[in-house]
Amino acid sequence: MMGTADDRFAIIDLAALYMRGLDRLDGDLLLAQFWPGARCEYGVFSGPAEDFAAFCMKMLKEHQRNHHMLGQHLIDFTGPNEAYGEVYYQAYHRVFDNSGDARDLFIAGRYVDRYERRDGVWKFAYRSELVDWVRDDPATDGMVAVAPFIMGQRKPDDPLYNRQAMRHP
Template identity: 35%
Template sequence: MSTLDDLLAKQAIGEIVLRYCRGIDRLDLDLVRSAYHPDGIDHHTGFDGTIEEYLVWVASALHRLGGTMHLVGNQLIELHGDDLAVAETYGTAVHWGDPPDDPQRNFTSGFRYVDRMERRSGRWAIAERWAVREWTRSDAGLALTKEGAGPSGRRDRTDPLYHALGRR
């Protein structure tokens, strides 16, 4: 692989992680699915299985919450030939819901995504993911109401993101 090919591969792999986070936060399960190969495997706290099984499990978990926000930071992508990579991505995930004093619905976690990515037919995607939970803290009772009028995030196609995408 050339240096340019390496950079393009790493950019594509980085965008897979961001697409996954957007899909989770906006409850866009088709977008989440697009981050994986059809036979992809996922290992999360409380779950191990195929991508299709994961989508059922995560949809149930997410519908119990008012929202989530995944913030990713450090990312190291190691390419192993032309069609295999391992990506390690550090992040923080904030979860909130009603009632606001319920620690099962209001918490923040530090995590790492350890992803085995494969390029198949020219497309990079997750072949296997380990969502490694490093720590969790309760945010129960800490949420404040919004201080004024303005755009609010939505977990469907009425989110401002989809409005902006529709105007391209």
């Protein structure tokens, strides 16, 4: 069964909003992508989505920054209100080791999902994260400290949340 283009885009946006919730440390946004009663299986976490969102916010708060990138989405519609998906990802985390030195942690893999549509809205009913590779290196972004970059922030400080600044006078 094929879903409509609108169905596919809604599921792709769902995954992007999930990542925004993680990267901007916005637990409400993250949780809003799941149906009540949804389950998450991540190896380091197994349980209800509500607990997962709280787990993520606590864990990611310790990171200096996070950046998730999505790859291809494969979506299999099994009915008008159910679909299964596989989404490739790469995740970057600025973390600190036990001596306080900055580390660049990269994790790549796939999400394997089950989506449900209720009252015309698609959300996660089940999400699992599969890890294909991990890389942990000393931080090497000295240029960030000296270049005049606008750095991504967490909610509400990220420029994403200041739409007025994006308007031209």
